[in-house]
Amino acid sequence: MKIFKSILVSALLLFLLSACSNDSAKESNETEDKSTPGNEQTVKKERKEKAVNDNVKVEPLPTTYQELAKLPVGEYYNIATSEENSKKEIPKVFSDLPDISGNPSEKELDYFYRELLKKMQQDFEGPENLINRLKFESLGSPENTDSRYQFKDNLNIVFIIDASGSMAQKINGKEKMASAKDSILNFVNKLPKDAKVGIRVYGHKGTGSDADKALSCSSSELVYPISNYNAGEFQAALNKFSPSGWTPIGLALREAKNDLASFDGANNTNIVYLVSDGIDTCEDQPIEAAKDLYSSNISPIINVIGFDVDSEGQNQLREIAAATEGIYGTVTNEGELQKELDNLSNLTEQWKEWLKQGKQKIESKRIDNALEIFSYITHEGRKQTDERMKISSILYHLHRANRMDDESYEYLQEKNREYHNWIKTEIDQFKKELKALNEASYSEAIKALEDKYITNTQ
Template sequence: MKIAIKYLTVFTIVIFLLSSCSSNQKNTDEGKSVEIIKNKTVEDKKANDENRGTQNEIIVDPLPTSYEELAKLQAGEYENIDLVSDEAKAKVKDIFSVLPDISKSPSKKELDYYFRELLKMVQKNYEGPENLINRLKFETFGNPNISDSRYQFKENLNVVFIIDASGSMAQKINGKEKMASAKDSILNFVSKLPKDAKVGIRVYGHKGTGSDADKALSCSSSELVYPISNYNEGEFQAALNKFSPSGWTPIGLALREAKNDLASFDGANNTNIVYLVSDGIDTCEDQPIEAAKDLYSSNISPIINVIGFDVDSEGQNQLKQIAAATDGIYDTVTNEGELQEQLEKLNDLTNQWQEWLEMGKQQYEYKKVSNSLDIFTYIAGEQIKAEQESTNIYIILSRLKRAGMFDDKSFEYLRKRNSEYHEWIDNEISKFNEELKALNEQNYNEAINQLQEKYNANTQ
């Protein structure tokens, strides 16, 4: 009996201890659970606060305050967006869905940010005064009074073409391969050269293919297929037949090699003109802008002009930078006819050089800046860009509103922002037009100096 009572007592104690342990463990577990939930809530709140902070720290890129700043903006991916066809209308919402969500009572700052980001996508390729200044210089080439000696005629005239032979030049425009159009245009130009002028052709990207496996080969390919010399029809045609569209686009390499090509033609005795023709961006990461600057600043003293042949917005941006870095002209052409038109201007220059030689290099009176048509064309072109850009943004905003992307109040704010911004552009163009027309009445040196001073003042 005593033994039974003893075991019962021990059993009761054990049960009590087990119950106590279980209760303590439960309380501990519950405590841990509460702590985990508490910590998670704190973390979630912290994350939400961080997100909210990010939204409050929106950085809105400023709009340009001068036409020079406007011209430096990169052309947008959708600068030439089709907004007319039924297929295009259906795609507007998808294309611009990458823009910030402003469907829920956006602030003024959020709406400004939205407008700025939309503008980046449809930004037009405006042309600033510096390109016009260089164009005026080039079109009045040979003036013995001009301070920059590279624009004065010398005893010898040399024209070198640097031609893109990358795979994309195989694309067709109006049923004709871009490379074939380039070759025919250049052939037409050289056939009209004065007998004493010299011409050379360097190609790049003409080896390998556009595949990654061939990148190293293609990016190291550039060749002087027609050494700088007088035009010989048979030899020149054979040179053009030596290459066809093939690989990558090593623009930097070609410009560095062109410096070697022209090494024996110093700027003191030679008027050297280089034309870079490309249909796209450098794809070999070989620093084309730096290479262009190096060629430009050498004792060769060349004029470096750039032609973008059916080039996209990214390519335009880089090619414009190459031209700007060397005080050259940049032009975009979309077909063979426009390319021929640009080369006709070069033919005019070579004829002027021939006339200068025949006149015994005597100084003669140069005409005033009679570029009224060029000025009109330039101003009209800029006005059309501004009108198209403004209209495109209005149409896009209207369609996005109908798609429920934002409310009427937000639409009205964005519409007004668009209108005010493009009114400013129109006013800048109008002022520039009046200044150019006034300068057109003055002599060449006065006009160029004033334009240059205006440009320099606005880019300080």
């Protein structure tokens, strides 16, 4: 009996030891599977195989800077991602992103990243806008072969101002409309006596209600006819309107064509500034109206200023500027608006100097674009950094909210780093090319830029 008990105990011990050994081996294998490089490749392979059966269609990321600049500005491009309010807000704001909480394939993760990027897309500016800015700032140069950018006997500047209800919003305690009026007033006070200025306003009648839409969408008025500056009359014109209704940009542009009808481009340098804080809300085809004005015998230079504008407004205003080969600029406060108009003041002084010299050709000189290039590269670099860091922060908060596992989180963070490293490389390359071109004459630089960046995108 004792021998039997001894054998039974020994058998039980052997069984337990064997079980423990198997469990240890299993744990060891599981740990090894999670940590060894070979297993990572296996997981990636499984994901790739699974992706073949996925139904999602992943839009490709841009491969050129021109493609990047054409992407619409994202709805949340300017969202704050600071720690104090992101823990709860980020998962809520981005709740409609694809669900990757399970075991997503690489294709599903790529799709998730592309959808997140759409929401966060910055307003990257392609080389075309820079070329148009360089052309505008060289207005009057004898090297400029485009007659639109040559000084004529007469200089006319028309402001088309948004008077929709949203212009009543305040920035730093001051109404946007008041800031726009003050900035324009500061500008006209510096005009040469021979220059002419006009102001057309739109959306200044009715209210923003549906009942007043028809009235407001048909409201646009030339409150200061194109003429030499008269301080009293100009101030009275500015006092005639205040923020009110809807936003008929198309109507205002078509009416501006009538305003300038007697100022043909052969004898007049015509510059139009469209100032708006949002999209056209009257469905009156603003882009077509802008093209029609641009291609008329008025031959105007049309520049667009987005004043504290959201992503949807930026996208439409950029399209108007692009359709007319004009400059698009975003300003967020009165100081930035004034700075934009100061560039215009410099041009009016150059025109005054041109008149003084008896309309003889100004001595040809190399245009110093160094500051403009530095400003452009700095702004593009800042956008790249902002977008990368904001997406990284959003991924972090979504990960903390258990919207993805560790492996998905690392995959997406790496994809974000790689994509923005590509953008940085493009900016660095563009910087080198621009610096090299700046050593050439203005005409050579512009031709080289156009040959490289514009003709290749047709």
